[in-house]
Amino acid sequence: MKVLVVDDEIDIVSLFKQKFKKEINAEQAEFYFVHSAEEAIEYIKGLHRPELVLILSDINMPGMNGLELLKILKAEIPRLTVFMITAYDDENKHRLAMEYGADKYLTKPIDFEELKAAMHEFNNANNNLMME
Amino acid sequence: MKNPLRNRGLAFRMAILIFLSITLVLAVIYTYMYNSSATIIKKNITANAENLTRQTVSQIEAVLLSVQKIPSNLAEVIMHHDLSIEEAMQLMQVMVKNNSEVFGMALAFEPYYVKKDSFYFSPYFYKSGDDVKLMYLGNAEYNYFIMDWYQITKELGAPYWTEPYFDEGGGNILMATYSCPVFTERNGAKTFIGVLTADISLEWLHEIVSSIKIYKTGYAYLISKTGKIVTHPIKSMIMNESIFSLAEENNFAVLREVGRQMIRGKESFAEVEYTNVATGKKSWLSYAPIKVNGWSLGVVYPVDEMMADVNNLFMNVFLFGLSGTLVILLIIVLISKSITKPLAGLTNAAVDLTMGNFEAHIPPVKYKDEIATLSGAFRNMRDRLSKTINDLRVTSENLKESNIKLEEYSQNLEDKVEERTVELKEKNEELDKSFNNIKTLSELGRKITSTLKISDIREIVYSAVNSLLDASVFIIMINNEKEERLDCILSMEKSQSLDLFSVSMKEKNRFPVWCARHKKPVFMNDVDIEFIKYVPFRAAPKAGEYISSLIYLPLVVEDRLIGVISAQSFKKNAYSRQDFDIFSNLANYVAIAISNAASYEEIRKANKELKDTQAQLIQAEKMASLGQLTAGIAHEIKNPLNFINNFADLSVGLTDEIKEEIEKQVQRFKKEDYEYLIEIVGDLNQNCKKINEHGRRADSIVKGMLLHSRGKSGEMQKTDINALLAEYVSLAYHGMRAQDTSFNIKLESDYDNSLAPINVVPQNISRVFLNTVNNACYSTHEKKKERGDSFDPVVKVSTKDLGNKAEIRIRDNGKGISKENLDKIFNPFFTTKPTGKGTGLGLSLSFDIVVQEHRGELRVESTEGEFAEFIITIPKNL
Structure with missing residues (x-):
């Protein structure tokens, strides 16, 4: 399973690598990190089958924010799976994210158990996709 | 002084009187004639002067115009016929020679116009004796380009008369110059090439003006645009004086004014009184403008010379009149003598009669005229007189008796006068008293209308009222519109203050109520009998005893009833009409003062609310x-x-x-x-x-x-405040118990069941309840831990319907809040709980919810160590 993490905080790399140490070591998951929405778009566009990548995106970022990224990605590749992860437990943002087609809306501090469960779900669906 | 006529004879007096009358009539006629003739003659003289002045002006103007034409024509010729310089110069020479008016002519060109190497070029022809001479103007000393005649004409581009000046360029005389610009024309475009001038000599002009004869010593003079004297019989003044300098030196205000009018181009032929400088005689001044060059001609007329004929005529008339009068006097004396001669005889007889001689001789009369009749009558009179004197004697006796009676009447009259005087004195004293009353009243008015405290007004009025009238009982009541009753604010009886009371406006049988309802006075001098005029029966007094006389007056300001005021007495007939009037005035002052005080109080309240x-x-x-x-x-x-x-x-x-x-x-x-x-x-x-x-x-x-x-995001819904409060009180209580088993307090509640559900955001308001009740529980529990068994912790919650608001109170008898903390408890992060126990955000958040979101109020009242009470008010119209 490929996961793309979009977050302007550099430390997120170390955090995820440690949290998912087991999965990475077992080669169950590959993590890629970009630090802005613009980089994320570039990265996704370069992929052969972007729908096979799970995107975890922060919302508050300098430049293009996560919600705009979500809107653009979902408009171009509707089958893409995007989880929004934000520190802002804000009804307005939650509503907008759902409107733009986010598959999950998680709040920081990240409940890693919840995230892992959701990733597992994606992986199962993904395996079906790979069969296609 | 004795009248000198009184002792003279009749003839003399007659003669004098008739003579004086005639003289007077003659004098009047003479004076009238003199004045009207003088006016007519003056008019003629003024008309003459006007003609003379105008004539002189047009004479001078004719000369100036003819001078003007010479260079103007020549300039036209130069422009249109392309004359050579030599031809132009020939023409100029001829013109100077043939025109006696022209002293000289110059044709001045622009620099280098004629010769490329010559800066100046200006031929000038001028008279010298019988010859005409030529010279060229322009050199370092005489730069003609900056001379008025050249420069101004060039600037104007039009002809121009200069001010008179002493020419040093060529003429070396006093002159004035008329300058014409000279142009050449090429293809319709005009180019300025120089100036052509004609000079007139002032000497020559002087001769023209002085040839004008005005009577013997009168004369004419010319002044320039600036008032400078151009011609004058006194030659030394020419160019050396101006009309204004003359006025200044001799202090002639009249002359200064005339000068101003002259240089403004005005004209006048009215008489202006002036003393001639030259002759020292009284003169008139007239003046008219010379329109051609803006100068002005003035004429001085000697008054006495103009009036000489009139004066001669009147001297002759006067002499004729005088001799005629003397002849009349002579005739009168003769006539009166002939009349008075027989009268003298009668006079002597009359003198005898007055001495008591009734046999006096009356002389016979020659003619049958008025004197004869008088003589007859005189005789009759003599006879009658002797009879009358006898009658008089009898009458005199009667008179004596009448006199005695008269004396008696006189005595009577004196007595009456004395009586009236005493009455008058009494009236006067009464008047004095009223005057003093009015004075007291106006002082009182000033005092009470300048205070704004009802208690002060009350005291000032009461201290003064007894000096004005009998106020054994004195009452002031205020109209309480809300409760529909009259509230007594002062009730005095025999200098003792009685208990204050109120009278409902429904008690129609009470005099104050009658007075207030009708806004009319109640005035009785015997209440026992007169009460029926106002009420069907007499009610017992609210305070004090029954009284016999009373006045109730409404206190009204701008048709609004402020209250009533009353003076009462235990005596009958205690109040006169004056007393009533004085009391009415007092009532007016009191009404205004109380109304002011009430308004002030309202303003003060409104101001406090605002703050x-x-x-x-x-x-x-x-x-x-x-x-x-x-x-x-x-x-x-x-x-x-x-x-x-x-x-x-x-x-x-x-x-x-x-x-x-x-x-x-x-x-x-x-x-x-x-x-x-x-x-x-x-x-x-x-x-x-x-x-x-x-x-x-x-x-x-x-x-x-x-x-x-995030507090603002909730939605308003109708919420039963009582139920919500009860729910969260119990939640807080059980929450505390769950944390600490030793926790135990007494909960009291007082819910207002009439409080209907109101619009609030329930999840936010419940947070406020939870925070405040939690704090209350915590505070009482802490105090309990300190004091032990001797302390019973109590938390009391209550609600109340305040009409347009709901009020919620959460009160505890815990540790209370110190004075210095009272201001800070709503600040974020302020907490008195130990670290880790409180975030300091509970009350700050609660304040936000109540004040920002619900537009309500969150207040706290507390005494440290005793209690704390949080009061929440929420408006219902959300």
Whole structure:
């Protein structure tokens, strides 16, 4: 399973690598990190089958924010799976994210158990996709 | 002084009187004739003067115009016929020679116009004796380009008369110059090439003006545009004096005014009185403008010469009149003598008669005229007189008796006069008294209308009222419109203050109520009989005794009833009409003063409310900005805090892994090393756990802070405040018990059941209830821990319907709040709880919810160590 993490905080790399140490070591998951929405778009566009990548995106970022990224990605590749992860437990943002087609809306501090469960779900669906 | 005529004879007096009458008539006729003739003659003279002045002016103008034509024509010729310089010069020479008016002519050209190497070029022809001479103007001393005649003409581009001047260029005489610009024309475009001039000599002009004869010593003079004297019989004045300098030197205000009018181009032929400088004689001045060059001609007329004929004529008339009068006098004397001669005889007889001689001789009369009749009558009179004197004697006796009677009447009259005088004195005293009353009244009025306190008004009025009238009982009542009754604010009886009382407006049988309802006075001098005029029966007094005389007056300001005022007496007939009037005046003052005081009180109240609202607004604003700030900070802190927590959490896992790894390889370490390592790893694990624990604490504070920014999102719904409050009181109570089993307090409640559901955001308001009740429980529990059994902790909640607002009170008898903390308790992060127990955000958030979101009020009242009470009011119209 490929996961793309979009977050302007550099430390997120170390955090995820440690949290998912087991999965990475077992080669169950590959993590890629970009630090802005613009980089994320570039990265996704370069992929052969972007729908096979799970995107975890922060919302508050300098430049293009996560919600705009979500809107653009979902408009171009509707089958893409995007989880929004934000520190802002804000009804307005939650509503907008759902409107733009986010598959999950998680709040920081990240409940890693919840995230892992959701990733597992994606992986199962993904395996079906790979069969296609 | 004795009249000199009185002792003279009749004839003399007649003669004098007739003579004087005739003289008077003649004098009047003479004076009238003189004046009217003089006016007519003056008119003629003025007309003559006007003609003369105008004639002179047109004579001078004719001369000036003919001078003007010479250079104008020549300039035209130069422009249109392209004359050569030589031809032009020939023409100029002829013109100077043939025209006696022209003294000289110059044709001045622009620099280098004629010769390329000659800056100046200006031929000038002028008279010298019988010859005409030529010279060329222009050199370093005489730069003609800056001379008025050249420069101004060039600037104007039009002909121009200069002011008179002493020419040093060529003429060396006093002159005035007429300058014409000279142009050449090429293809319709005009180019200025120079100036052509004609000079007139002032000498020559002087001769023209002085040839004008005005009577013997009169004369004419010319002044320039600036008032400078151009011609004058006194030659030394020419160009050396101006009309204004003359006026200044001789202090002739008249002349100064005339000068101003002249240089403005005005004309006048009216008589202006002036004393001639030259002859010192009285003169008239007239003047008219010379329009051609803006100068003015003045003429001085000698008055006496003009009037000489008139004066001669009247001297002759006067002499004729005088001699005629003397002849008349002679005739009168003769006539009167002939009349008075027979009268003298009668006079002598009359003298005899007055001596008592009734046999006196009356002389015979020659003619049958008025004197004869008089003589007959005189005789009759003599006879009658002797009879009458006898009658008189009898009458004299009667008169004596009448006189005695008259004396008696006179005595009577004196007595009556004395009586009237006493009456008058009494009236006067009464008047004095009224005057004093009015004075007292107006002083009182000034005093009470200048105070704004009802209690002061009351005292001032009462201290003064007894000096004005009998006020054994004195009452002031105020109209209480809300309660529909009259409230007594002052009730005095025989200088004792009685209990204050109120009278309902429904008690129609009471005099004050009658007075207030009708806004009319009640005035009785015998209440026992007269009460029926106002009420069907007499009600017992509210305070004090029955009275006999009373006045009730309504206090009315602008048709609004303020109250009533009353003076009462135990005596009958205690009040006169004057007393009533004085009391009415007093009532007016009192009404105004009370009305002012009431208005002042209202303004004071409104002002206080305004200030309170302002303070509340400022507090609310402060809280709102603090709230925003707090929310902002929280957002910024949340992200790093997440990292702290996450990494700390991870580190806990890592230390566990290290521990496992060490235990797996236990055989590789010495025993002490192994134990040391395990201890370090254990500490590290503990530290990470602590970091995580405190991180989570910080996280919960941040969450609380974020609630500030999210409080507004809830929706309003109709909520039963009583039920909500009860629910959260019980929640708070059980929450506290769950944390601490020793917790136990007494809960009291007083819900207002008439309070219907109101619009609030229930989840936010419930948070306010929870916070305040939690605080109350905490405070009482703490106090209990300090005091032990001697203290019974009580928390009381209550609600109340305030009409347009709902009020919720949460009161506890706990530790209370200190004075210095009262101002701070709503500030974010302010807490008195020990670290870790409170975030300091509960009350700040509650304030936000009540004040910002619900536009209500959150107040606190407290005495340290005694109690604290939080009062929440929420408007119903949300």
